[in-house]
Amino acid sequence: MSEEKRILVTKSSMPPFEEYVEAIKPLWDSVWLTNMGENHNAFLEELKAYLDVPFASLFTNGHSALELTIDAMGLSGEVITTPFTFVSTTSAIVRNGLTPVFCDINPDDYTIDVKKIEALITDKTSAIIPVHVYGNICNVEEIDRIAKKHNLKVIYDAAHAFGTEYKGVGVGNFGDASMFSFHATKVFHTIEGGAVTTSDEKLIDKLFRLKDFGILDEETVDCIGANAKMNEFQAAMGRCNLKHIDEEIGKRRKIVELYIERLSDIPRLKIWNPGRDVTPNYAYFPIVVDEKVFGHTRDEIMDELKSHNIYARKYFYPLTNRMDAYIEKYGNADVPVATWTAERVLTLPMSASYSKEDIDRVCNVIVQMSKG
Numbered sequence: 001m002s003e004e005k006r007i008l009v010t011k012s013s014m015p016p017f018e019e020y021v022e023a024i025k026p027l028w029d030s031v032w033l034t035n036m037g038e039n040h041n042a043f044l045e046e047l048k049a050y051l052d053v054p055f056a057s058l059f060t061n062g063h064s065a066l067e068l069t070i071d072a073m074g075l076s077g078e079v080i081t082t083p084f085t086f087v088s089t090t091s092a093i094v095r096n097g098l099t100p101v102f103c104d105i106n107p108d109d110y111t112i113d114v115k116k117i118e119a120l121i122t123d124k125t126s127a128i129i130p131v132h133v134y135g136n137i138c139n140v141e142e143i144d145r146i147a148k149k150h151n152l153k154v155i156y157d158a159a160h161a162f163g164t165e166y167k168g169v170g171v172g173n174f175g176d177a178s179m180f181s182f183h184a185t186k187v188f189h190t191i192e193g194g195a196v197t198t199s200d201e202k203l204i205d206k207l208f209r210l211k212d213f214g215i216l217d218e219e220t221v222d223c224i225g226a227n228a229k230m231n232e233f234q235a236a237m238g239r240c241n242l243k244h245i246d247e248e249i250g251k252r253r254k255i256v257e258l259y260i261e262r263l264s265d266i267p268r269l270k271i272w273n274p275g276r277d278v279t280p281n282y283a284y285f286p287i288v289v290d291e292k293v294f295g296h297t298r299d300e301i302m303d304e305l306k307s308h309n310i311y312a313r314k315y316f317y318p319l320t321n322r323m324d325a326y327i328e329k330y331g332n333a334d335v336p337v338a339t340w341t342a343e344r345v346l347t348l349p350m351s352a353s354y355s356k357e358d359i360d361r362v363c364n365v366i367v368q369m370s371k372g
C-alpha cells in the first residue's frame with residue numbers, strides 16, 4: 001500500500017471556523033433551534049436570490065424534499081425516470097406507492113434520453129422525474145414539450161446541479177419543481193439538507209405543512225405529514241457556505257481544467273465535458289472506460305488508484321433497478337445505454353480543496369496505465 005497521502009473521492013468544503021461560530025452564537029440567546037427560525041428564514045431568502053427562483057422550501061435533506069414533493073403533487077400510477085442515479089430518486093417514487101418506469105439515458109451526458117420517453121407513456125403515467133446527472137442539464141425543452149402534450153408533471157432531481165444554468169436560466173426554474181440536495185458531499189452543503197424550488201406557490205404551502213406533520217395551525221392538521229424541517233445549525237452552515245460558493249465553484253473549475261488537460265491526451269478515454277449552453281458547477285468528474293479501446297477495465301483503474309491510496313467511485317453502479325431491493329420487479333427494464341455506462345463509469349476525486357499535486361497524482365496513474 002502506498003505511503004502517499006490518501007485522496008478520497010470527495011472532501012466537504014468548510015467555511016472558516018470563526019464565521020460559523022459567529023453565525024450560530026445568537027442561538028445561545030434565542031434558543032430557537034429549529035422550526036423556521038431566523039437562520040432558516042434568512043437562508044431561504046438568500047437561496048432564492050442565488051438560484052434566481054420565485055419560491056423555495058427548505059428541508060432536512062434532499063431525499064425528504066423529493067419524497068414529499070411527489071406526495072404533495074398527489075401523483076398516481078407510473079412515473080418515468082432513469083436508473084442511472086443515486087438510489088434516492090427511485091426510492092422516493094416507490095415509497096410514495098408509485099411504479100417507476102425506467103427510461104434509458106443519453107450516451108453523451110447520461111441524462112434521460114428524451115427520444116425514448118414517449119414510448120413509455122401509458123394511461124397510468126402521471127409524471128416524469130429526470131435527473132440532472134453530475135450537474136449535466138437534461139433536455140429541458142423537449143421534456144417540457146412531452147409533459148405538456150401528455151399532461152404530465154415534471155419534477156427534476158437537481159441534487160447535483162446546484163448553481164448551474166441553462167441558457168442563462170437557473171436550473172431550478174424548469175419543470176413543475178426541482179429538488180436540490182445540500183448533503184455534505186455536494187457542491188454546496190448545509191451538513192445535511194435540501195430544498196425544493198418551484199414557481200407554484202400552492203405547492204410551497206403544501207410542502208410547508210407536509211414537512212411539519214401536516215400542521216396548518218395550533219388546532220388544525222389537514223394533511224398526513226412527515227417531519228423534514230431544516231434546523232438552525234444547518235441553515236447557518238448554508239448561509240456561511242453560500243458566501244463562498246462562487247469561489248468554491250471557481251476552484252472546482254480549475255481542478256476540472258487540470259483533469260481535461262492531462263486526460264484529453266488519452267483519446268481512448270471518455271471524459272466529462274460541459275454541455276452546450278450550460279453554465280456548469282463542476283460537481284463531478286466522471287470518465288467512461290471502454291476496456292476494448294483503453295486496454296484496461298474500469299475496475300482495474302479503480303484498483304490501481306487504490307494501490308496509490310486514491311479512492312475513485314463507481315458512481316453510478318449498479319443501476320437502481322438492479323439493486324437487491326428493486327431487481328425482482330424492475331430488473332428487466334430496457335436500458336442498454338445505462339447498463340453499458342454503469343459498467344464502465346468511474347468518478348474521479350473531485351473537491352474544491354484538492355491541489356494540483358493531488359490531481360496530478362490521480363492522472364499519473366491513469367496516464368501510466370494507458371501506456372501499457
Ligand SMILES: *Cc1c(COP(=O)(O)O)cnc(C)c1O
Nearest residue numbers: 061062063086088159181182183
Ligand atoms: C444526494 C442525492 C440525493 C439525496 O439527497 P440527500 O440530501 O442526500 O438526501 C438524491 N438524488 C441524487 C441524484 C443525489 O445525488
